[in-house]
Amino acid sequence: MMSFKVNGQSKTFSGDGDMPILWYLRDELGLSGTKFGCGMALCGACTVHLDGKAIRSCVTTIASAAGKDITTIEGLDSKGNHPVQKAWREHNVPQCGFCQSGQIMQAASLLEDNASPSDQEIIDSMQGNICRCGTYQRIHAAVKTAAEMASKNLTGNSGKGGVNTIVKNREL
Ligand code: FES
Ligand code: FES
Numbered sequence: 004m005m006s007f008k009v010n011g012q013s014k015t016f017s018g019d020g021d022m023p024i025l026w027y028l029r030d031e032l033g034l035s036g037t038k039f040g041c042g043m044a045l046c047g048a049c050t051v052h053l054d055g056k057a058i059r060s061c062v063t064t065i066a067s068a069a070g071k072d073i074t075t076i077e078g079l080d081s082k083g084n085h086p087v088q089k090a091w092r093e094h095n096v097p098q099c100g101f102c103q104s105g106q107i108m109q110a111a112s113l114l115e116d117n118a119s120p121s122d123q124e125i126i127d128s129m130q131g132n133i134c135r136c137g138t139y140q141r142i143h144a145a146v147k148t149a150a151e152m153a154s155k156n157l158t159g160n161s162g163k164g165g166v167n168t169i170v171k172n173r174e175l
Contacts, residue, residue: 005069009034010078020066024058025049027065028075036076036104040133047132050105050112051075057112076104079111087111090149098136106132110146119150 004017009032016027028034028051037060040048044059051060052074053067079085087110097103106129113120113128120128125146134142 005066007068007070008072010074011072016065018065020064022065023061024051024053024063024065024068024073025060028060028073034075034077038101038104040102040105045131045133046102047105047109048102050108050132052108052112055112055115057109074108076108079108085111086149086152087114087145089152090145093148094141094145096138096141096145098134098138102132102134102136102138106134106138106142110142110149113146114150114153118154120146122147 004015005020006013006015008014009028014032016031025037025039028037029039037051038048039061040046042061044062047059049059049061050057052058052072053063054071055074080088085107087107091097091103091107096106109129109132113125117124117128122143125143129139129142129146132142
């Protein structure tokens with residue numbers, strides 16, 4: 004029997020500790036916002052936070068969450084108004100949307116560690132999150148806007164000024 008929290012709620016689990024966190028979130032809790040992409044820590048679609056740090060839930064065992072806090076896209080902000088989520092809306096980032104919860108969780112973790120990342124730091128942090136639709140330029144711009152929002156405590160209706168959208172396309 005192990006215990007941990009998911010989006011602030013206490014949970015216990017007595018099954019196979021080797022089960023990936025992603026399986027537990029989607030199949031046992033019905034938290035389907037976190038996606039399965041590659042299952043091999045290669046795409047970032049399954050990114051959630053474990054004690055505030057971005058992890059790939061497809062390759063992280065549920066046993067490793069014992070005593071810790073898991074946060075999924077559903078729990079990032081109760082109203083979906085985390086600065087990263089506001090910035091994502093402002094920039095209309097998603098296309099098909101499949102990769103986006105992972106992208107948002109990765110970006111939120113980055114800004115938690117580094118409130119004012121440089122262009123290169125954004126690229127370095129986000130490069131493990133693959134988007135088959137190629138929304139990378141909007142992702143990059145939205146991360147910068149989110150950082151500006153967080154630093155200025157804005158409401159999400161402004162912050163486009165100064166956004167640097169000059170970032171090279173990356174290849175999948
Ligand atoms: S599904 Fe976990 S990294 Fe691709
Ligand atoms: S928006 Fe379609 S995979 Fe990223």
